Amino acid sequence: MTTESTATATSTPPILTGLQSALPSPLLSKILTSGILLIGSGGIGCELLKNLALSGFRHVEVVDLDTIDVSNLNRQFLFRARHVGMPKCKVASEAALAMVPPYSSPDGNNSNSNEAAYIPHHGNVLDNSKFNVPYLQQFALVLNALDNITARRRVNRLCLAAGIPLIEAGTAGYLGQVTVIHKSAGVECYECQVKATQKVYPICTIRSTPSMPVHCVVWGKELYKLCFGGKVEESMLFEDEESLRAEKEGAAEEADAEGKTDTEKSTDVSTNNMESAGEKSTYMDQVHNLRALMDIGNDVPQSKDEHHESNLRIAAKEALTALFATEINKQIGMNRYKTAEKVPVPISSQDLDTCTNVDGIPPTQRADYAPTEIWTPADCLVEMVSCFIHVSNASSPPLPEFDKDDEMAMRFVTAACNLRQYVFQIEPNQSLYDAKGIAGNIIPAIATTNAIVAGLQVLQAFHILKCQLEFGDNKEEVGAGIKKACRYTYCLREKTRKGYLLQPTQLPAPNPNCFVCRNAIISLALNTKEWTLEMLLARVIKKELGFGAPTVLVGGDIVYEEGDDIDPEEYAANLPKKLVDLPSGGVGHGAVFGVEDFSQDLEVEISVTHKDEWFITVEGDDGAKKEVKPDDREESEKFEIGGKKPVAAAPTKSAADGVSSEKDKTDSKDDDSIEVMDVEPVDKPSVTDGNSNNAADDADSDIEVIEVSTPRPAAASAANGSLSPSRVPLKKRRLDWDRDDQNVDEAKKSKTDEGVEVIEIE
Ligand SMILES: Nc1ncnc2c1ncn2[C@@H]1O[C@H](COP(=O)(O)OP(=O)(O)OP(=O)(O)O)[C@@H](O)[C@H]1O
Numbered sequence: 001m002t003t004e005s006t007a008t009a010t011s012t013p014p015i016l017t018g019l020q021s022a023l024p025s026p027l028l029s030k031i032l033t034s035g036i037l038l039i040g041s042g043g044i045g046c047e048l049l050k051n052l053a054l055s056g057f058r059h060v061e062v063v064d065l066d067t068i069d070v071s072n073l074n075r076q077f078l079f080r081a082r083h084v085g086m087p088k089c090k091v092a093s094e095a096a097l098a099m100v101p102p103y104s105s106p107d108g109n110n111s112n113s114n115e116a117a118y119i120p121h122h123g124n125v126l127d128n129s130k131f132n133v134p135y136l137q138q139f140a141l142v143l144n145a146l147d148n149i150t151a152r153r154r155v156n157r158l159c160l161a162a163g164i165p166l167i168e169a170g171t172a173g174y175l176g177q178v179t180v181i182h183k184s185a186g187v188e189c190y191e192c193q194v195k196a197t198q199k200v201y202p203i204c205t206i207r208s209t210p211s212m213p214v215h216c217v218v219w220g221k222e223l224y225k226l227c228f229g230g231k232v233e234e235s236m237l238f239e240d241e242e243s244l245r246a247e248k249e250g251a252a253e254e255a256d257a258e259g260k261t262d263t264e265k266s267t268d269v270s271t272n273n274m275e276s277a278g279e280k281s282t283y284m285d286q287v288h289n290l291r292a293l294m295d296i297g298n299d300v301p302q303s304k305d306e307h308h309e310s311n312l313r314i315a316a317k318e319a320l321t322a323l324f325a326t327e328i329n330k331q332i333g334m335n336r337y338k339t340a341e342k343v344p345v346p347i348s349s350q351d352l353d354t355c356t357n358v359d360g361i362p363p364t365q366r367a368d369y370a371p372t373e374i375w376t377p378a379d380c381l382v383e384m385v386s387c388f389i390h391v392s393n394a395s396s397p398p399l400p401e402f403d404k405d406d407e408m409a410m411r412f413v414t415a416a417c418n419l420r421q422y423v424f425q426i427e428p429n430q431s432l433y434d435a436k437g438i439a440g441n442i443i444p445a446i447a448t449t450n451a452i453v454a455g456l457q458v459l460q461a462f463h464i465l466k467c468q469l470e471f472g473d474n475k476e477e478v479g480a481g482i483k484k485a486c487r488y489t490y491c492l493r494e495k496t497r498k499g500y501l502l503q504p505t506q507l508p509a510p511n512p513n514c515f516v517c518r519n520a521i522i523s524l525a526l527n528t529k530e531w532t533l534e535m536l537l538a539r540v541i542k543k544e545l546g547f548g549a550p551t552v553l554v555g556g557d558i559v560y561e562e563g564d565d566i567d568p569e570e571y572a573a574n575l576p577k578k579l580v581d582l583p584s585g586g587v588g589h590g591a592v593f594g595v596e597d598f599s600q601d602l603e604v605e606i607s608v609t610h611k612d613e614w615f616i617t618v619e620g621d622d623g624a625k626k627e628v629k630p631d632d633r634e635e636s637e638k639f640e641i642g643g644k645k646p647v648a649a650a651p652t653k654s655a656a657d658g659v660s661s662e663k664d665k666t667d668s669k670d671d672d673s674i675e676v677m678d679v680e681p682v683d684k685p686s687v688t689d690g691n692s693n694n695a696a697d698d699a700d701s702d703i704e705v706i707e708v709s710t711p712r713p714a715a716a717s718a719a720n721g722s723l724s725p726s727r728v729p730l731k732k733r734r735l736d737w738d739r740d741d742q743n744v745d746e747a748k749k750s751k752t753d754e755g756v757e758v759i760e761i762e
């Protein structure tokens, strides 16, 4: 646990007076006493913290693993330039705490219980030693403001196991969605739906501690701008003397305001940022030098002599050494990467030496070059140097902005991205082809969408608290209340037929085949004679199914176990064994084995189909699928989750179609995948009146359920890997005051007064 921020009531609370008139007093009392856990203090998280503070919440804990980067400042508005490098959760908690209205109870009692505490935890929510079921059970509810599937999955499972409601949200550009997940409400969980295949990456900031390839592609694009851009200051990696000075002054003021002594200021490095505030990065001077040698931004063009190329190589080596070694070492020394999954490893000096090796051939100029190959660190460096030389020799300047269709830009970004991946040990490395796919799908994050979504989350929090207030410890009733009151709301890009951009729908029922919330048996097809237990654990049980510390049981006997108190050697002998050769009868065709994870309170059974022939299947113009050729992927990629249950005889190849869909599924479950469905304006849905959904009728008089004729959701279902984009709601609702457009304003006003969750956005 890091530092705790507290504030006490002082005088008449002006904002709380406003809250007192806006919220019913029992709800306000509940808000004042409820503990809230927020996971993620980035784009959505900052908005949420501000909303929570201004709504009067006084007990909030915030988990985030990242530190503040310059690129966060444009919309993560709780952060200032002087905070760069500090933990996001700490700065955000302190900024939000300052917004909490002071509170004095009606009897004038300013006791300690009225003290507000916003507690930051600079850590990874995947860390089971801290963020586990008992920890979550302290809170009334959990709010997610995350940006990746792995963490969302983890919080989903923890909340289900702890029986704590989770308000999940995500945005992708203009699209967003919010929903409520709660075990006793009997509603869909985060993992109930298979994700669609289209991916976009709604990012416009740089992760200081990257964890996914997309973070490194974004960084590579900014490095392109820094090295080749017409306006170097537009790169998120740029820093100038002025902002450094402001940063230093800000940090000093902050330390003074906190009453820190000089000794504290000099020693309090990890939390206060004093030591690094205003300190120049190690690469900026070298980059300026390199730009000058390439004649970028020079007032007077450089004259180039016969030493020019070797000077350029030396400058390139200095800049790349600063970027991929010196700066990394400096940040490691300042404990900046303490939440990284693996300790970063600077690029070796041996590799960096290749920058000045005139014989080095860039991978893209080799005879056997293929855009799908993965470059080594040395390849990446040679490729980057060749880009610098290319630009320096070109008759016209490079494109000022990265363009994925510009060949040099793509080579440069692929190499830069991979070098950063090597440093942070992020897999899988990206071929030029892969990196292009990611680079082309990065869309800007939009602050307004984050703000709208965070507002909706807090309104859902009010509903949950009201249910907890009304039904107390009666879990079933609280669950039923949540199911009735809460909404799955889509934030659309196109207005609905009646002109609304928010579309609330009933919380969907769980998928009966969900192994997470419905304990459904998972079917798994793979080659049981080729797969080892080790492959199964890494590729399927951990990566695909998200188990953290699995125990594997075959025939009721443990064949593998992980955990803090387990000796890793105990089951090591089983790891290289083929599945069919495992003890207790092995895992062959038709076998059912168990996997448990006590950290997530999760137990599943996996039913296995042996399959040894895999084919690539394509869909013809007529929609029919046909197998075109044997699948030559690595063995560990040839498996299928879901699909057909095992049959008595070994299946023929036609018994296990869907190789292509298997590939799609694998793709779509990448941690960094983000799916957005096409956005369709809601045009004239066919209203089958009279069939309006009962729950909505009796739950909310303000919502009417109408049926839509097509299986396509009228709403956009979006989010950064967040909710259930492929879900196709059969029902669609609209506000009843929407029925008569002329009365919308009046009706909206009256509903707003009641604090309904549907807002019209002009
Ligand atoms: N495993 C994790 N543990 C703790 N924090 C995490 C974890 N994974 C992601 N986060 C944090 O979640 C936050 C997500 O915020 P981020 O700004 O990237 O996305 P966002 O809130 O969807 O907004 P935007 O899309 O506008 O960027 C980041 O600050 C990140 O550090």
Ligand SMILES: [Zn+2]
Residues within 6 Å of the ligand: 188, 189, 190, 191, 192, 193, 510, 511, 514, 515, 516, 517, 518
């Ligand atoms: Zn589920």
